[in-house]
Amino acid sequence: MSTVYTYKEIAEHNSPKDTWIIIDDKVYDVSKFLDEHPGGDEIIFDQAGRDATEYFVDIGHSDDALKLLKSKCIGTVDKTSEKVVFEAKVEETTESSQGSGQLAVIVAILCFLVGYYFLNDE
Ligand code: HEM
Structure with missing residues (x-):
């Protein structure tokens, strides 16, 4: 079973060396990927600790990007936890x-x- 994180726990990982994002209720640690991202590090970092589903989907990432994303999954979101207001x-x-x-x-x-x-x- 994968680890379940609260919105608050995820939101704490919002520094350039420790960047988590949520996409489709799954949690991804993209810290080591920021520098390699073809779309630039800032665009992902802007969503650090947050739900980036809309941004990720809107760009129309390729299947390769989706595969890469899967490899960064560290768990799922506890959807019953309190949401964080940024x-x-x-x-x-x-x-x-x-x-x-x-x-x-x-x-x-x-x-x-x-x-x-x-x-x-x-
Ligand atoms: C906040 C979320 C994200 C945004 C807004 C975003 C935005 C973008 C943009 C604008 C490009 C186009 C770059 C160009 O053509 O000049 C791009 C490309 C790409 N991104 Fe992201 N990205 C996000 C997250 C991610 C994540 C988490 C991954 C994988 C772990 C990823 C993997 C890639 C890859 C592999 C490409 C190259 C084009 C492709 O294969 O689709 N991105 N991204």
Whole structure:
């Protein structure tokens, strides 16, 4: 019988040297494969500790890729375990809203300087 892992256990394996992903409720240790991946390491690493089924299927990987994938299987997901809520998307939103906030301040300063220049010119 294969090992069963909770979503939380899987989510902890999310570093470049220790990368697990879920595809079709099976758990894969792809740590040693990241550097060899023809699609690049980042694209897989982005899904580290998560369910990458949609991403993996959408690319339309070949039968060879599927065989390779099988060789990396280390167990299955305990589907009754509590799912993990990942924060990455929240961070991205915060960063981008911070970015636009900073831009607004820069634009305001520039408007002030241009206005000041013209007012003093007259
Ligand atoms: C997050 C999951 C994954 C994504 C988003 C992804 C994405 C991609 C992309 C975009 C390519 C095309 C590269 C190109 O033609 O320039 C590719 C190719 C490939 N990937 Fe992945 N990949 C994923 C996971 C995996 C895994 C886990 C394996 C195997 C262990 C794998 C094996 C391969 C192989 C062998 C190819 C060469 C083309 C083929 O045989 O289909 N990939 N992948």
